[in-house]
Amino acid sequence: MAEGILFVAAVLIFLGILFGVLRLILGRTVVDRVAAVDMLTVVSISLIALYAHVAGRFIYLDVALVYGVLSFLAVVAVARYLEQGF
Amino acid sequence: MLELLVYLLCGSIIVSGILAVRLDSLMAAMVSGSLAGLFAAVCYVLLAAPDVAMTEASIGSGLSALIFLYTIRRTAGAQE
Numbered sequence: 001m002a003e004g005i006l007f008v009a010a011v012l013i014f015l016g017i018l019f020g021v022l023r024l025i026l027g028r029t030v031v032d033r034v035a036a037v038d039m040l041t042v043v044s045i046s047l048i049a050l051y052a053h054v055a056g057r058f059i060y061l062d063v064a065l066v067y068g069v070l071s072f073l074a075v076v077a078v079a080r081y082l083e084q085g086f
Numbered sequence: 087m088l089e090l091l092v093y094l095l096c097g098s099i100i101v102s103g104i105l106a107v108r109l110d111s112l113m114a115a116m117v118s119g120s121l122a123g124l125f126a127a128v129c130y131v132l133l134a135a136p137d138v139a140m141t142e143a144s145i146g147s148g149l150s151a152l153i154f155l156y157t158i159r160r161t162a163g164a165q166e
Binding site: 007010013014017018021024025027030033034037040041044047048051054055057059060063066067070071073074077078081 | 091094095102105111113114117120121125127128131143144147148158
């Protein structure tokens with residue numbers, strides 16, 4: 001049961017990275033690319049959390065925490081810049 | 087199953103590096119370069135180096151993106 005759930009999560013993460021990178025390549029405007037990078041960040045955080053469970057090392061969750069806080073900061077800074085603010 | 091994800095991550099690092107060089111808009115190039123750093127941090131985690139991954143995520147993604155934004159704004163070179 002748990003193995004099946006982990007397999008489905010890995011397949012969903014695979015598809016998320018694939019289509020996110022595709023949007024990054026094909027993106028017409030800058031906003032498309034920034035949204036794609038934000039989505040890829042969330043998918044990467046879920047990948048780190050999945051690997052922390054698979055490998056049984058919960059120190060990896062700290063990496064996911066730092067990752068989430070800092071990428072959120074970068075995306076917010078880019079959004080402020082695109083509004084001509086900063 | 088995880089090997090396939092690692093291959094996809096390494097291919098994504100290469101693709102975002104090429105995009106960071108080739109894109110015309112400075113903002114999109116900066117975002118693509120930041121994405122290469124983020125995926126490199128995930129690869130470091132999968133290679134069992136969480137401290138290196140934490141440093142890469144904080145400096146390569148957070149700090150360098152902010153410095154690039156500041157520089158683009160100060161030099162007023164953000165042609166879309």
